[in-house]
Amino acid sequence: MEKTYQPSEIEQSWYQTWEKNGYFKPSNEGPSYSIMIPPPNVTGSLHMGHAFQDSIMDALTRYHRMKGHNTLWQVGTDHAGIATQMVVERKLAAEEGKTRHDLGREAFLDKIWEWKEESGDTITRQLRRLGASVDWEHERFTMDDGFYKAVQEVFVRLYKDDLIYRGKRLVNWDPKLHTAISDLEVENKDKKGHMWHFRYPLANGLLTSEGKNYIVVATTRPETMLGDTGVAVNAKDPRYQDLIGKNIVLPIVNRLIPIVADDHADMEKGTGCVKITPAHDFNDNLVGKRCNLAMINIFDKNAAILAEAEVYDVNGNPSDAFDAALPKEFAGMDRFDARKAIVSELDEMGLLEEVKEHDLVAPYGDRSGVVIEPLLTDQWFVRAGPLADPAIKAVEDGEIQFVPKQYENMYFSWMRDIQDWCISRQLWWGHRIPAWYDAEGNIYVGRTEAEVRKENNIDDSVSLKQDDDVLDTWFSSALWTFGTLGWPEATERLKTFHPTDVLVTGFDIIFFWVARMIMMTMHFMKDEDGKPQVPFKYVYVTGLIRDENGDKMSKSKGNVLDPLDMIDGIELETLVEKRTGNMMQPQLAEKIAKRTRKAFSEGISAHGTDALRFTLFSLASTGRDINWDMKRLEGYRNFCNKIWNAARYVLMNTEDQNCGQNDEAFELSLADKWIISRLQQTEAAIEKQITDFRLDLASQTLYDFIWNEYCDWYLELSKPILTSEQSSDALKLGTRRTLVRVLETVLRLAHPFIPFITEEIWQRVAPLAGKSGDTIMNQAYPVQDVSKIDELALGDVEWLKGVILAIRNIRGEMDISPAKAIPVFLRAGNAEDKRRFEDNAGFISSLAKLESMQWLGQQEAPMSATQLVGGMEVLVPMAGLINVEAEVARLNKELDKAAKEIGRLEGKLNNEKFVSNAPDDVVVKEKAKLSGAQSQQAKLKEQLAKISEL
């Protein structure tokens, strides 16, 4: 093996070998296990969050593959409607100065496909670098031909089941992107704004009970008054009761609109009068429905004022109940300009009563960042209620379990109050809605135009036009678990791998994706008994990866880390360039550059994929956000290095030697028995931790075992055996055998976490351990063998460690050079101590670097520094070298501690309630501690007395 561990030299070549040999494909043997990758945006690149989730999925996949399961990790990408279209539009504008409209729909779509081909392999390349063992042969895309079929099938069937409908509804309109978006794509942000109070004159000379000829309404959106079709008051409000059913004259437009009674109007708030704009406010829309108010749309697609309004009745049908004319001076005016103009006009008219500062929450489009406008448009909706019911039940019944469980509450609260889902988007990139219209506007839904004509007996003389809109990206992603497996065909893959086992994803897309996947899957997938199938049994919800300060990583903050930079390293200047180049807000570049230079003054060094993955696992306690810490990454790179060097040691001592491959007679030392026992316990622990989705604990267990037990103790204990001339050949063989076999097992144990280094080393170690095979990937995952746990050996090594640590401790405190061999006495131990001493003197001498060791029993000992191991004293004779003052101080400190401990324990044990209430084993344990502490105290006193004589 190379002397130094260099991940870059092993990782990529192993991945290629694995992929070439088809190791990632399902084996088609054993019980099925499947995971669907959450499809990343095809034109995007992987960030740390992906690396985190994908590493978890890969560990689970590799673990189950090694368990002998027929394992599929399905890979694919998402077409990501708006996001992708925006990227290409921006590119088009920058490079050619054109808009998509300049190109036209088809040419623009060609451009996107081109861009997809060009940039699409970024993601797949990154996945390969992470070691993801996905089934590349069946890679899918949410807009490939198969998905196209699945989406059409779902749309048509939902339409026929009356679960999809089209209608003129108030939707969230993005005036920049010119499309409707769903509730989930709206971000509500706090904002400083104003509240305007306007006087609306009463019609026909009416007066309020206070004798005024107007009522006062308050609004944060004055411009919408052009679309007011009523004013609501509370029916119980004595101030306005008499006015209900009467009219006001809407200023500026002079529209006669009614005063209606509705509970939406709160007597306690404002003036108690609410202007109602059913076409531009969701609450008002509901009031309008209840009170039979017309809807007047005053905005065009840019949210600028129309020259002529669109008037609809309460059901959304065109109506001439009101004059559609709008004042000419506002025509074409942007909504925010119109706001100013209208306020000043009302002010001039003497109708502005008051303006107040006001904190409000405004809706913003999550992609465009502009204020969303509620707008009346024709859209397609999924009737979510009926789909949600079984989806709620599946989680209630535990058919689907969230990890951690608290996310179920979030899921339930959203699902139990679910709103219909607006699925049409006025975009070009996406699944075009399979609906056709004739000249009269009749709607025909079907898989193809031909099918539509046939089913509805429409011959070719009638021209049909397909709906221009496309479906929300999440509509197709919702079909991911079964669409990827070949549905609507009844494929073997579908039968084998559905339902899938676990979905690993972030909490931020529980509503967008997880909930909708559950609804769609349960509606379309049924098992043999016709029972709805769930898409997955577990939803493992991961936290977000944040930067070192706990801030969300974002390009505009300039704190984004690329997982590949963790792996390969990056020069400072390249990193600065990467973070500041191609920015949406170039003015931030300087700040980001400065920040980057400060945080990474040396750039980032290469750590390798294994170290990155291990770091991610170690931080993966469930459901918690992670603050990324470069120091942890370094620590785990060092861990990989440790494994590398341990393997070098093992190979140096075993390669070209007999390691017991052919069942020759061998003898196991205490150390061998101990490490084998600990290995069994470690295997059981890791097994449990993985099934509990506690990869953080599993990685910690591995780390501890490898570093703190195998390397620190076992390898050290193996040295005296291998080098001593007194050891028998059988014992040496036993040690070599154990060295390679434990290492080989640990490599398999660790492989799902750190696949590359384990494969590299395994290739050399496996033959020595009597194993054969082309790859560690297909070897059996280690399983605990209880019969190999030797309790006696476990106890003996604990004792051994205790003695060695005591001696090292004395060395440290007495400042004895580590190079100097020293004599040691053991005194006052019991028979068990004596046996252990006799059996293991060699180990102690070697690891504590002793010149001699002697059992004193109860005899007098020379002047010594002392440590206690259980009831036994470990003495290092100091022969006048002792620093009396220091030793007295040390003993006094020890005595203090012992006295405190005795006080605490006595208090406890003298408490009758404790003795009678606590379980017996706890009481026994405390009693043992007390007597231990008391004998320690006695011995310390004795030493103190002796040393004080000097």
Next chain:
RNA sequence: AGGACUAUAGCUCAGUUGGUUAGAGCACUACCUUGACAUGGUAGGGGUCGGCAGUUCGAAUCUGCCUAGUCCUACCA
């Protein structure tokens, strides 16, 4: 407004059903280039577990209140 989560060593985090002297990594101190490894070894310092009450023989762990922070949902005409 409702809800969830978080608060443990200087930093990043573990701590299973209440029963330890509260742990790890990094950082820190001292010593050590010993034939696997200085990306290392040995020893060590550092925490009244956010605060206050309560339940209990016993609380980092359970309950309540408070403080700080993060997030979600809804709404504020």
